[in-house]
Amino acid sequence: QVQLVESGGGLVQAGGSLRLSCAASVSVFSFSINAMGWYRQAPGKEREMVADISSGGITNYADSVKGRFTISRDNAKNTVYLQMNSLKPEETAVYYCYLDGSRRGSAYYTRRYWGQGTQVTVSS
Numbered sequence: 001q002v003q004l005v006e007s008g009g010g011l012v013q014a015g016g017s018l019r020l021s022c023a024a025s026v027s028v029f030s031f032s033i034n035a036m037g038w039y040r041q042a043p044g045k046e047r048e049m050v051a052d053i054s055s056g057g058i059t060n061y062a063d064s065v066k067g068r069f070t071i072s073r074d075n076a077k078n079t080v081y082l083q084m085n086s087l088k089p090e091e092t093a094v095y096y097c098y099l100d101g102s103r104r105g106s107a108y109y110t111r112r113y114w115g116q117g118t119q120v121t122v123s124s
Helices: none
Strands: 002-007 010-013 018-026 031-041 048-053 059-061 069-074 079-084 093-103 109-114 118-123
Touching: 002 093, 002 109, 018 031, 018 093, 018 118, 031 069, 031 079, 048 069, 048 079, 059 069, 079 093
Parallel strands: 010 118
Antiparallel strands: 002 018, 018 079, 031 048, 031 093, 048 059, 069 079, 093 109, 093 118
16 A cells, blocks of 8 residues: 655745645555656646656756756655745645555556645735
8 A cells, every 4th residue: 555645735925935745655565666746736727747756866847847846855754845935826736746656576567646635825
C-alpha cells in the first residue's frame, strides 16, 4: 500500500510564500520510488503540471513557475517539498502531489500514486 499525505496549504496574500510537503508511506515489498512531483487544478480548469523531481534530483518546472518555485525531496523520508514564492492570485488551486513507483522482481509493475490535494488560496 502506498499513501501520500500533503500539508502546508492555506491562505496567503499575493507576493507571499508557502511551502508544501508531501510524505509517502510505503508498505509494498521491493518498492522503488522514482519521480515525485506536483500538479495543480484551479476551479474550472484542467490539472496542470507544476514541478517534478527525479530520484536523482533532476528537476523540471512549468514555465509559469520557473524562478519562483523550488521542488526538493528527502529520499530518506520519502517526502517531496514545494517552496512557492511570489505567489499570484491566479495560482489559487488545489495542489496535488504524486509519486511514480515500481515494484521490482517477478511481480513487476509501475504506477502513479496521488495525494488527496491541499488547497492554496492567494488573495489579491
